[in-house]
Amino acid sequence: MGYIVVVDPYSAGKGIAPAFAERGVEAIAVLTTPEPPAGLAKTWIPDNYREVHVLGDLDELAAKLAVHDPIAVVPGTETGVETAEALSELIVPGRSNVLTLSSARRDKWQMAVALRTAGVPHLRQIGSDSAVEVAAWLRREGLENSPIVLKPQESGGTDDVFVAMPGDDWRAKFDRILGCVNKLNIRNDKVLVQELAVGTEYEVDTYSIDGEHGLAAVWRYAKERRGDRLGIYLSNTLVSPDEPVVDVLFDYVCQVLDATGVRNGPAHVEVMITEDGPRLIEIGARLAGAEQQELTLLGVRESQITRMVRHRVDDDSSVGRYSLHQHVKSVYLSSPAAGELGNAVRLDSLASLLPSYQRDMLPYREGAMVPRTDDLWTSLGYVVLATTDLAQLERDEALVREIEAGLIVV
Secondary structure: OOOOOEEEOHHHHHHHHHHHOOOOOOOOEEEOOOOOHHHHHOOHHHOOOOOHHHHHHHHHOOOOOOOOOEEEEOOOHHHHHHHHHHHHHHHHHHOOOOOHHHHHHHHHHHHHHHHHOOOOOOEEEEEEHHHHHHHHHHHHHHOOOEEEEEEEEEOOOOOOOOEOOOOOOOOHHHHHOOOOOOOOOEOOOOEEEEEOOOOOOEEEEEEEOOEEEEEEEEEEEEEEEEEOOEEEEEEEEEOOOOOHHHHHHHHHHHHHHHHHOOOOOOEEEEEEOOOOEEEEEEEEOOOOOHHHHHHHHHHOOHHHHHHHHHHHOOOOOOOOOOOOOOEEEEEEEOOOOOEEEEOHHHHHHHHHHOOOOEEEEEEOOOOOEEEOOHHHOOOOOOEEEEOHHHHHHHHHHHHHHHHHOEEOOO
């Protein structure tokens, strides 16, 4: 059997090669930069790959990869999306997504353009490198006295996402974002400015085959705003597929997938349910990142990666809807200030305190210097809870919050 080519196999993408190796399919890695972005470097495992190539001339690279008769070319994470799709069309045409819409699956402004073109409801927004142009747009849209969001057009993890309330100096936030190198090691050449979406935010994870879309999981975000920072994660909860909101979300997301040209593979779609209906926050034509593949396996006994293996190795064209095996929740901890962490000894005994405890990722312990939590990257970590007993899950989350409240940062 051929190979699977993974472009930028970081974050959740680190799990693709081992999953295919279990079925006798070796992996080849393509890196879009000589080294992975600093925030993703720990997820780069070169020993998982038969060969490693660094992106240069696209046609020359495609010729080298074609010799191995790959069954697919897929992105591991956000930075690999456009390269993976371009290589796929050169090597195995028709097995990826609509190439002419590739930027609409990567650039947040182009996403909005694609939705507008297709007549799909979307937030009002503009992508620009000019504060003068943004000011004119705000006047034209009647948003001068409304809350707005400013963010990089190509980033992730709520990196440099700011909210500006009426009367705030949004230009200072605009200038802070523009020209900076973000957490994905991309220079912010433009800033996305959009109306603030108010409601409940969801993560909708899908898998598509030849334009037919399946639902892998739906997660409900709980976030809070802290000052001018938007997107401080509190928790992420697996939603039962029987909840009525799942149908509303999936119907809308299928429109988004079609509008942005998603035909094959995983997608990670963030949607806000507002009083006017669902509105897209962003879409990524790649796996849900971080630990979401493992968490989905925990809750529904499959993931986007297992669906990918069935699709690419077994030629299984079935798409469907997930079923709930047990309730799963990630509970995030945060710090309101930078300083030395104290009174954190109870973090060491979470496994014995929480009946639904599965694992944690808490890199800071007693005496450690911690950052102020401004986004997902600066979180103090998280605790994973899973159980068939919903009441137990809620009790355990409350205890985690009690322990968090007792942390001291000086």
